[in-house]
Amino acid sequence: MRHQIDFNAMLKQAWKDRDSLLCVGLDPDPAKLPVSLTSGGGALFSFCREIVDATADLVCAFKPQIAYFAAQRAEDQLEQLIHHIHDAHPGIPVILDAKRGDIGATAEQYAREAFERYGADAVTLSPYMGSDSIEPYMKWQGRSLILLCRTSNPGGSDLQFLESGGEPLYQKVARLAAGQWNASGQIGLIVGATFPEEIAKVRQIVGDMPLLIPGIGAQGGDVKATVEAGRTADGTGMIINSSRAILYAGNNGDFAKAAREAAIKTRDEINRWR
């Protein structure tokens, strides 16, 4: 196992060294993989490794989504992938997108899964079960827990926008995440790019806490509005995720090159407004 892991320190260094807030989401949909890869075993790993190697100098983080591997009985390929990122591109933090949510002994098993089995530097979690569904992960010092706050999908408003104790629920989550839940400083939040004014509100509540922002690219969030709403005083503070628009920018033999070009374009568009 690696030593001296500190997600927040790695992230700050990556923001600076690579001058990038871009995170590439690794969601390898079997139906969309290039033809050249779909025939052999290990296609999810092979595809993601090529994307990773083509974009590693352009990103502040990678975010593999575990569902795509689990549905294919390909947990071993996810292990390989995260190992490859750490090995070939040291210093880039890996966020395991799993959105786990459970308590006590069960949460501890999920933490083992994310941090020990997969070696992730951060894991995404759901806040619905409250403080004791988050605390068990904090024993892994230096790792980060990134909680759902305001999500970029239409149904996100069903609960997150409900007026709860005088403010929308997502603001209450932000307040808890920045306050009583966050004694150890390991928490980050997910806030969708589709609601820039809500990113601004969350930023106001949480200070310099890292925000993971999905929803640009395929989901249509506005980059300028997102960056202006979410940046910290030093022009960082955000992990802006794009998955499909980068993974599937090309179609066949050129997919890695096309992904690199899409990543450069997205990184530059983000940097324009920092």
Place this chain on the structure above:
Amino acid sequence: MRHQIDFNAMLKQAWKDRDSLLCVGLDPDPAKLPVSLTSGGGALFSFCREIVDATADLVCAFKPQIAYFAAQRAEDQLEQLIHHIHDAHPGIPVILDAKRGDIGATAEQYAREAFERYGADAVTLSPYMGSDSIEPYMKWQGRSLILLCRTSNPGGSDLQFLESGGEPLYQKVARLAAGQWNASGQIGLIVGATFPEEIAKVRQIVGDMPLLIPGIGAQGGDVKATVEAGRTADGTGMIINSSRAILYAGNNGDFAKAAREAAIKTRDEINRWR
């Protein structure tokens, strides 16, 4: 794959045939397994299989918790276990406790994981991301989606008890789950046994919807109060889960026998108040 799966029909039949509302939760903690099993490979499967075979005539459902398998790289043993339940004890529905929560294409991958890979009859989900995090699972007709509503842990109150649109958030979730989210009739809810008056409130909102109720046994919920609060007019409507108090009732060679005795006692205690 099996045909004509309908979780609600299986559950009703199991309630009737076995005269039991008890669900045994399969949370195989490696630190607590009997010495006789911990040495060889496949210990999680072997342990759970013995528990299943010793209690199958006493339960209305089994609920394996995926985290315990995932932390040990033992997804194959979870597949074996669910296959064994369906094969050796047909008619008992299996609830995969995974508390997944994601949208669109990702939710679809989680549905494939639960229903196709593992062959579960139901899966637990978090409602935090709203309607479009639940809909993708409904394509698998006859399977059930059991949503977190009011959880039995102390931190559950952090969000679930917030006044949201004139009622506590968990009641709002119950109302959505019984109403606009539930066009297909596939939804159930999780309501912890530690809050009987809240079970009663949820029952009032959702009619005869199945309620999965954790928190009796090791977590200390009161059986009489739970059953009186949650039963439907015909004395069913509940899947009352006990995990640790049954799994670890014995210590070594006699663990299956001890589990059976604990299950009988719990089933009878539940039936006393139906």
